[in-house]
Amino acid sequence: MATRIQFENNCEVGVFSKLTNAYCLVAIGGSENFYSAFEAELADAIPVVKTSIGGTRIIGRLCVGNKNGLLLPHTTTDQELQHLRNSLPDQVVVQRIDERLSALGNCIACNDHVALTHPDLDKETEEFIADVLGVEVFRQTIAGNILVGSYCAFSNRGGLVHPHTSIEDLDELSTLLQVPLVAGTVNRGSEVIAAGMTVNDWTAFCGSDTTATELSVIESVFKLREGQPTAIVDDMRKSLIDSYV
Amino acid sequence: MMPGSAPAAGGAGMFVPVATAGTVLCCMCGVSMQPNPANMCARCLRARVDITEGVPRHAAVVYCPDCSSYLQPPRSWLRAGPESPELMQILLRRINRPLARLRVSLSGAEFVFSEPHSKRLRLKLRLRREVLHGVVLEQTHPVEFVVHDRLCDNCSRAQANPDQWVAVVQLRQHVPHRRTFLYLEQLLLKHGQASLAIRVAAAPGGLDFFFGSRSHAARLVDFLATVAPIQTQTAKQLVSHDTKSSVYNYKYTFSVEICPICREDLIALSPQASRDMGGLGPLVLCVKVTNAIALLDPLTLRVHHLEEKKYRVYNFKAALTSKQLVEYIVLDIEQESPEISIDGSRYQLAYAQVARLSDFGKNDTIFTVRTHLGHLLNAGDHALGYDLYGANLNDDDMDTAMTRYSLPEVVLVKKSYEKRQRTRRWKLKRLPVEEEATNKAKGEEERRLDEYEAFLRDLEENPESRFSMNLYKNEDYRSEMASTVGDDVPTVPIEELIEDLTLGDDEEDEGEETAQGNTHAGMME
Numbered sequence: 001m002a003t004r005i006q007f008e009n010n011c012e013v014g015v016f017s018k019l020t021n022a023y024c025l026v027a028i029g030g031s032e033n034f035y036s037a038f039e040a041e042l043a044d045a046i047p048v049v050k051t052s053i054g055g056t057r058i059i060g061r062l063c064v065g066n067k068n069g070l071l072l073p074h075t076t077t078d079q080e081l082q083h084l085r086n087s088l089p090d091q092v093v094v095q096r097i098d099e100r101l102s103a104l105g106n107c108i109a110c111n112d113h114v115a116l117t118h119p120d121l122d123k124e125t126e127e128f129i130a131d132v133l134g135v136e137v138f139r140q141t142i143a144g145n146i147l148v149g150s151y152c153a154f155s156n157r158g159g160l161v162h163p164h165t166s167i168e169d170l171d172e173l174s175t176l177l178q179v180p181l182v183a184g185t186v187n188r189g190s191e192v193i194a195a196g197m198t199v200n201d202w203t204a205f206c207g208s209d210t211t212a213t214e215l216s217v218i219e220s221v222f223k224l225r226e227g228q229p230t231a232i233v234d235d236m237r238k239s240l241i242d243s244y245v
Numbered sequence: 246m247m248p249g250s251a252p253a254a255g256g257a258g259m260f261v262p263v264a265t266a267g268t269v270l271c272c273m274c275g276v277s278m279q280p281n282p283a284n285m286c287a288r289c290l291r292a293r294v295d296i297t298e299g300v301p302r303h304a305a306v307v308y309c310p311d312c313s314s315y316l317q318p319p320r321s322w323l324r325a326g327p328e329s330p331e332l333m334q335i336l337l338r339r340i341n342r343p344l345a346r347l348r349v350s351l352s353g354a355e356f357v358f359s360e361p362h363s364k365r366l367r368l369k370l371r372l373r374r375e376v377l378h379g380v381v382l383e384q385t386h387p388v389e390f391v392v393h394d395r396l397c398d399n400c401s402r403a404q405a406n407p408d409q410w411v412a413v414v415q416l417r418q419h420v421p422h423r424r425t426f427l428y429l430e431q432l433l434l435k436h437g438q439a440s441l442a443i444r445v446a447a448a449p450g451g452l453d454f455f456f457g458s459r460s461h462a463a464r465l466v467d468f469l470a471t472v473a474p475i476q477t478q479t480a481k482q483l484v485s486h487d488t489k490s491s492v493y494n495y496k497y498t499f500s501v502e503i504c505p506i507c508r509e510d511l512i513a514l515s516p517q518a519s520r521d522m523g524g525l526g527p528l529v530l531c532v533k534v535t536n537a538i539a540l541l542d543p544l545t546l547r548v549h550h551l552e553e554k555k556y557r558v559y560n561f562k563a564a565l566t567s568k569q570l571v572e573y574i575v576l577d578i579e580q581e582s583p584e585i586s587i588d589g590s591r592y593q594l595a596y597a598q599v600a601r602l603s604d605f606g607k608n609d610t611i612f613t614v615r616t617h618l619g620h621l622l623n624a625g626d627h628a629l630g631y632d633l634y635g636a637n638l639n640d641d642d643m644d645t646a647m648t649r650y651s652l653p654e655v656v657l658v659k660k661s662y663e664k665r666q667r668t669r670r671w672k673l674k675r676l677p678v679e680e681e682a683t684n685k686a687k688g689e690e691e692r693r694l695d696e697y698e699a700f701l702r703d704l705e706e707n708p709e710s711r712f713s714m715n716l717y718k719n720e721d722y723r724s725e726m727a728s729t730v731g732d733d734v735p736t737v738p739i740e741e742l743i744e745d746l747t748l749g750d751d752e753e754d755e756g757e758e759t760a761q762g763n764t765h766a767g768m769m770e
Contacts, residue, residue: 163269163280163284164266165267166264166266167265167266167267168263168265183267183269183280185284188272188273189272189284189285190284191284211273213272213273213274213275214270214272217270
């Protein structure tokens with residue numbers, strides 16, 4: 001189920017949180033509402049951890065992770081690193097890497113099997129990603145943008161990309177990622193997908209500006225609508241989903 | 246990204262991959278559409294965002310009904326016709342600032358018809374504005390202007406007191422004829438010096454020019470000083486006085502008197518004057534009046550220029566003026582010396598035998614005189630001159646001269662041509678002079694017309710006087726078939742004439758020019 005939330009009156013929830021299948025990281029905010037929303041949804045399944053990275057709250061854009069591991073930029077302090085190691089489950093490998101492009105969340109998008117990275121990423125970082133996250137790494141651009149981590153969000157079941165992505169690109173990415181992809185927007189027409197929402201295999205959180213159309217697209221492509229009458233789902237699928245691989 | 250599947254053209258062997266844009270759903274209404282920077286379909290965009298929000302729908306403009314001009318605040322009034330580009334410019338300037346503040350740009354404007362007496366002007370503007378991540382929307386927006394009537398400053402001043410003047414130039418010349426004023430009128434028209442005058446009125450003995458400011462009047466007086474020998478006196482009269490700011494309002498009067506000597510006047514110089522001018526013969530003829538008087542001694546062909554100030558020392562008057570010219574017929578002429586030219590005019594000393602036209606058939610009165618018109622006269626010509634033999638003069642200087650020297654009996658002044666009443670190829674413009682309603686003697690009108698006719702004939706005969714004035718082509722002129730009569734009558738050559746400005750002529754000229762230009766271009770290619 002997709003939920004609409006706000007972080008301190010800001011709709012860019014993907015900036016202030018990181019959601020994976022094994023854990024969830026949340027930024028430290030003034031009020032507890034943001035944390036409570038995540039808690040309410042996820043508390044029984046996965047741990048929800050409040051943290052900062054390098055003293056900042058934009059943790060969603062600075063780190064990247066999946067159920068196997070978490071990669072942190074070199075700006076992370078030792079205390080934060082330790083805190084994260086303590087809070088996250090043991091099978092999650094927490095690693096701080098030295099990468100010139102320190103906003104890892106903007107440069108890398110991944111699910112549990114495949115990762116798309118910024119074309120200019122270091123070879124060494126690529127190896128780290130392959131090791132720590134246990135994924136296959138592809139250097140790609142999305143609709144001509146090199147910040148792949150910002151302009152697409154995908155889980156193991158589907159993905160949403162920048163609205164200006166051409167059909168050929170969509171096909172190619174779909175082949176690489178082996179999931180159905182759709183070009184769409186979030187937060188009432190915003191193209192920065194990953195900043196506006198965060199998603200894992202069974203739930204998604206979007207900014208409160210997201211319109212009903214966008215929400216339905218998200219729910220259908222990420223297959224979040226479990227337990228709905230299939231007829232309606234099929235109909236909507238036909239009219240909403242553009243390309244399937 | 247181009248819609249459709251046309252491959253992008255690569256230049257010079259470069260491979261450009263095919264990029265077909267996919268369709269996205271409009272985030273508001275869910276309709277499938279091409280992606281745009283706002284990712285909303287056009288209808289949702291337009292519904293959501295009104296780019297004309299805050300743009301004024303009504304405005305006011307001020308109009309002066311007298312001179313049909315519109316106010317451009319704070320103070321300038323611009324003339325504009327109905328639905329003209331100037332009017333559109335004025336109206337757009339009125340709403341320019343709110344548009345600029347809202348960052349809306351104007352991509353077009355046009356007039357919507359409204360009845361002129363409705364006092365409303367309607368414009369349809371096409372506005373363009375950037376909204377939401379770089380999408381540019383265009384929308385039409387009607388604006389209605391309410392027209393308020395108000396007299397502009399100049400019109401209200403004219404309306405309040407049409408006779409309001411601040412300075413007057415009273416131009417006078419104490420001679421019985423008005424030739425000087427006719428000539429001055431043409432000079433003023435050519436140089437545009439009377440354009441600032443509020444009113445021009447005729448007064449006995451001259452003209453009055455009324456001005457709205459003292460400097461305009463002073464400008465006219467300065468101009469007159471360069472073209473005529475004048476003497477000026479100024480006076481001022483207090484009209485009102487503001488005690489608090491110590492501002493005094495005056496009415497200024499410039500009393501300008503032109504020297505009474507005119508062209509073709511015969512003057513007898515007093516012995517002292519004659520001596521001061523280097524022994525100029527007692528009888529002199531005035532040949533040219535500019536800001537100095539040119540006096541010609543017809544017997545010695547010497548010209549002396551007398552300035553106004555020097556003239557005031559002697560203050561002599563003309564003994565005989567051009568009204569007293571008598572017609573003579575030349576019986577015989579014998580050139581005495583070669584033709585000389587002084588000041589651009591030609592003279593030649595000659596002996597002539599003349600008889601008065603009134604005597605011609607009746608008696609044998611013949612005069613033998615020396616004249617300066619040797620280059621013009623032939624036997625059988627008619628000439629005009631002063632009859633000193635039969636004149637009865639009331640002039641002290643003339644009496645002194647008569648007793649001292651032996652004066653000639655006739656002084657010939659100019660050649661006379663046949664009087665032919667015919668239309669002229671040229672015409673003159675006139676100043677709008679208000680005639681005084683009262684004090685019109687019976688023969689006054691005819692006399693004025695005669696004087697004007699004489700003035701025009703004088704212009705024909707004298708190319709130098711034509712030089713300083715504008716002659717216009719007379720469209721009503723038709724060259725007469727009867728040009729066999731007397732070809733020696735002087736006429737104004739057509740090269741000196743100016744085309745009178747009319748719109749019809751301009752369009753014709755433009756048409757001709759473009760036709761020529763086209764043919765020229767054709768030839769080039």
